[in-house]
Amino acid sequence: MKKTLTTNQGVEVNDNQNSLTAGERGSVLLQDVHLIEKLAHFDRERIPERVVHAKGAGAHGYFQVYKSMAPYTKAKFLQNPDVKTPVLVRFSTVVGSRGSAESVRDPRGFAVKFYTEDGNYDLVGNNIPVFFIRDAIKFPDMIHSFKPAPDTNYPTSSSANSRFWDFISLSPESTHMIIWLFSDRGTIKSYRKMEGFGVNTYIWVNKMGRGIYVKYHWKPAAGIETIDRFESTRLAGEDPDCATRDLYDWIASGKEVEYELNVQLMEFEDENELEFDPLDATKTWPEDRYPLMPVGKMVLNKNPENYFAEIEQAAFCPASLIPGVEPSADKLLQGRLFSYADTHRHRLGPNYLQIPVNRPKVEVSNDQQDGYMTITPQFSGTANYEPNSLGGGLPKESGAPTYPGKPLQGVMVRKRIEKTNDFRQAGERYRSLSKIDQDHLVGNIADSLMHADMEIRKRMIRNLKSADAEMGERVEHSIKEMKA
Incomplete structure (x- = not known):
């Protein structure tokens, strides 16, 4: 690393402690390019955080x-x-x-x-080997129900609210994921x-x-x-x-x-x-x-x-x-x-x-160009299109054989898959747990679900009973005890 402090242009900085002013106590001058550069860059140090997986x-x-x-x-x-x-x-x-x-x-x-x-x-x-939903069209709604409420901005408090359980109880395919997530695998x-x-x-x-x-x-x-x-x-x-x-x-x-x-x-x-x-x-x-x-x-x-x-x-x-x-x-x-x-x-x-961390270790060669933060242009010369003759025909297709793939058939339709069977594996997962893990799972669900509205609780408990009658009854009983 260079020992002398420089601007982003590589110009040496002789004073990094004091802004350029009109006299010792006068106003700061706009021509202090080092100050402007530092503040402008600092203002832009944060990029939008990931909507999910932010931490x-x-x-x-x-x-x-x-x-x-x-x-x-x-x-x-x-x-x-x-x-x-x-x-x-x-x-x-x-x-x-x-x-x-x-x-x-x-x-x-x-x-x-x-x-x-x-x-x-x-x-x-x-x-966790499974997910809450099976169709990506539900993903924005799922995340909206997990994130802070749009009116109050109250966070989900580890999922202990009506919004989370409202979505989950109305999405039976989520039951299997809940058994995994509310076991100690979720913490x-x-x-x-x-x-x-x-x-x-x-x-x-x-x-x-x-x-x-x-x-x-x-x-x-x-x-x-x-x-x-x-x-x-x-x-x-x-x-x-x-x-x-x-x-x-x-x-x-x-x-x-x-x-x-x-x-x-x-x-x-x-x-x-x-x-x-x-x-x-x-x-x-x-x-x-x-x-x-x-x-x-x-x-x-x-x-x-x-x-x-x-x-x-x-x-x-x-x-x-x-x-x-x-x-x-x-x-x-x-x-x-x-x-x-x-x-x-x-x-x-x-x-x-x-960006270096995302850049492949192999050479990248195509005709995509420009845009924000173009660091490594993909081509040189006059031909930024394909096919071309002015660039010697380069870069050209590899000619490698393509995977024949699976045959596709059927009419264009919006339809749920036929074999959903949303509760069986959820029940099997519960019954595969040790007695201690089952106790923790029941307690974890009850501790969270008890904060949801009454009708939502009833709906979720019905789903749990559909997966395993004993599990659903235990969660129902635990909520009554916690509220007593």
Whole structure:
């Protein structure tokens, strides 16, 4: 770093303590370009925070596949066990603002950017394997119900209000997510000790053009650690940045954070044989039928040197795919393919992929030009279009074979999927929990739901009873006891 202080133009600054004035006590002069530059830049230091996942932490590292995945995918970073693919990971909470506490009940984001030789590949998921909704058209309404009220601006207070439960109770597909979220999986204090899931269904394609459905699972080497709602409340007051602090301090001490990537694979022919739609993001695939297959390990070993440049400006998008990985017809995923990149263009500008942390490690070559913050022009010369002859025909199409894809059929229609079965997996999840975890789940739901309006409580309890009669009755009884 240069030892002499300079302006952004590189001009040396001889006095950084006093503004340029008309005399010792006179008015400040507009010609003090150093003052104007400092204030103007300071006024613009903040960019719009993310609408969701605003509070987050991150780290750098690498991913290494165990053995070639060639039978399933042609993605190059999943072929050679000797290759370490650089990665950036961002962990986050979903609902809270940038200043919110990290221990509160909330899903956690688990986003991984692989800087592969094929280009950037983003795997953007959560720490819970399912989601509240199955169709992206409901996403704005869902988030509106979770965020502060438009009239009072009252926050959701860890979901304990009528607006949250009103939406949830009227969306039966959310019941499965609620069983996960209101268990102790919804309250954590360490990003090193939580699972990650791709949530959506993707398609792997091999060199022969054969496709197969895939779901992603991250398993922490340190194991899973959760906290109860009482510890969550304590930490929110005493150490609201507990998860960020834990991650940063661990890596700063010279230790590594490790996760194992596992996948579930499903043949296309199986999708109509199940009692639910496997492309429904509110459902999990049974592991006894589609077992987890270890794929590789991810190691995080480097903290960001500048949080804003490397983490706040990091942009992840499910549409950042590489050859060998394709999106499925998952209705939630289909909406995310557009929404994420569109958000980044709003937050960071149309050239957000030129920001170093988002820039691919491979050369980028196309005819897109100009716009805010153009840092690395994609072309030179007179031909900024394709096809062309004036530029030697460059850049030109690769000519690589395209994935044949799945055949599409049907009439254009707005229609809910047929096999919803919204309560079965929710009940199965409840019954799979230990007695202590069931007690915590019931108490957590009751503690939050008791603050909702009476009719909303009744509606939500009906949904819970539809998933498991005992669970619903216990929540109903607990609310009566808490209000007594």
